[in-house]
Amino acid sequence: MELTEAKQKFIEAWGKLGSEWGINRTMAQIHALLLISPDALTTEEIMETLSISRGNANMTLRDLIGWGLIEKQHKAGERKEYFYADKDTWNIARQVAKERRKRELDPVLKVLDEISKVEGDPKDPEFATFTKSVGDINKLARNVDKTLDTMLKAEESWFWGSIFKMFK
Amino acid sequence: MELTEAKQKFIEAWGKLGSEWGINRTMAQIHALLLISPDALTTEEIMETLSISRGNANMTLRDLIGWGLIEKQHKAGERKEYFYADKDTWNIARQVAKERRKRELDPVLKVLDEISKVEGDPKDPEFATFTKSVGDINKLARNVDKTLDTMLKAEESWFWGSIFKMFK
DNA sequence: TTAAACTTTCAATAATTATTGAAAGTTTAT
DNA sequence: ATAAACTTTCAATAATTATTGAAAGTTTAA
Structure with a gap:
């Protein structure tokens, strides 16, 4: 396999995976492109490589940048902005986990708490099943939340070391 | 808060969370409805409660069922099919993890392996950055894969027990 | 068989989400 | 001030994804 072909396949695969997980395909593709690029790229170069419009690229x-996955760079004597991706996979994973927790998990936890306060007759199967299911999901969600918290604070080696211990 | 209102909020929140994670909103909503329902429901009842068409419901x-989250039930002397959701959150989490691994992670691992075979000049920064990034992502993906494997085989108590140990 | 009861299919349509591109906005150099 | 170089915005449009609903299919009972 050639490098050019491999690059294309990587960008495609990353874009597809992203879209399956609710992340805009273009976002995943630009990220992929910057991940495998040794140097920071301009909007122009990104537009060209991925065949996308200026508006979309911008x-x-x-x-x-909002997801904390890339940053702007400036080169001395140039007005153009360059974009550079953090290449540390652990940072990437943490950053994505952090953002999705904030944007999606936190709001759900809030709703779960709110609806957990529902009052009713424990003899009513409708009420009993509702509170049981919601309570269980709440517990699971809180476990996930705690685990993410640990992950966000952790050093990579420590975190994966702990995971590996699970396999004995 | 009333039970009826709480149910609605739960179904809404579950639907929203699902759609943010690439799961069809209706699928998440039907699942939510069945999760909080003590009895199995008919297509008719589901259509009515969620105001969706027969085709969509079916x-x-x-x-x-394909995701292994609900099952058909038959009542003696009746021709209608009833649908019932497994209410065990641990089973649900495992089932979802299992399916998404099969559908999404596995294909990506395959691509990563394939493109890892690319050959080139280690002095070329384009080549070096590509192989480094892809290699790192490969490692992370394999860690996730292994962790999922353990999770799929694990008993709930054992799994969360191990996670809790991480907090010391 | 026939028909009633029920399920499945899928082309058409609607709803949602992503993308374009040109105009407006901003910054810098002269 | 002016203009060139560059970035941002956003209404219009395209692409994708979800949903409908009616027809076709299936099963059961008489």
Whole structure:
């Protein structure tokens, strides 16, 4: 396999995986492109490589900055902005986990708490099943939340070391 | 808060969370409805409660069965099919993890392996960055894969017990 | 058989989400 | 001030994804 072909396949695969997980395909692709690029790239270069419009490139780059996955760079004597991706997979994983927790898990935890307060007759199967299921999901969600918390604070080696211990 | 209102909020929240994670909103909503329902429900009842069409209900119910999250039930002397959701959150989490691994992680691992075979000049920064990034992602993906494997085989108590040990 | 009761299919349509591209905005150099 | 170089915005449009509903299919009972 050639490098050029491999690059394309990587960008495609990353884009597909992203879209299956609710992440805009273009965002995943730009991220993939920057991940495998040794140097920071301009909007122009990104537009060209991925065949996307200026508007799309600009907005998606801003989103990626918002996710904490890439950063702007400036080169001395140039007005153009360059974009560079953090290549540390542990940082990437943590950053994604952090953002999705904030954007998606936290709001759900809030709703779960709120609806857990529902009052009713424990003899009513409708009520009993509701509170049991919601309570169980709440517990699971809180476990996930705690685990993410640990992961966000952890050093990579420590975290994976702990995971490996699970396999004995 | 009333039970009826709480139910609605739960179904809504579950649907929203699902759609943010690449799961069809209707699928998440039907699942939510069945999760909080003490009895198995008919297609008719589901259509009515969620205001969706017969076609949508039927196809989504089949999908949910495909995901291993619900099952058909038959009542003696009746021709109608009833649908019932497994209420064990640990089973649900495992089932979802299992299916997404099969559908999404496995194909990506395959691509990563394939493109890892790319050959080139280690002095070329393009080549070096590509192989480094892809290699790192490969490692992370394999760690996730192993962890899922352990999770799928594990008893709930054992799994969360191990996670808790991480907090010391 | 026939028909009633029920399930499945799928082309058409609707709803949602992503993308474009040109105009407006901003910054810098002269 | 002016203009060139560059970035941002956003209404219009395209692409994708979800949903409908009616027809076709299936099963059961008489």
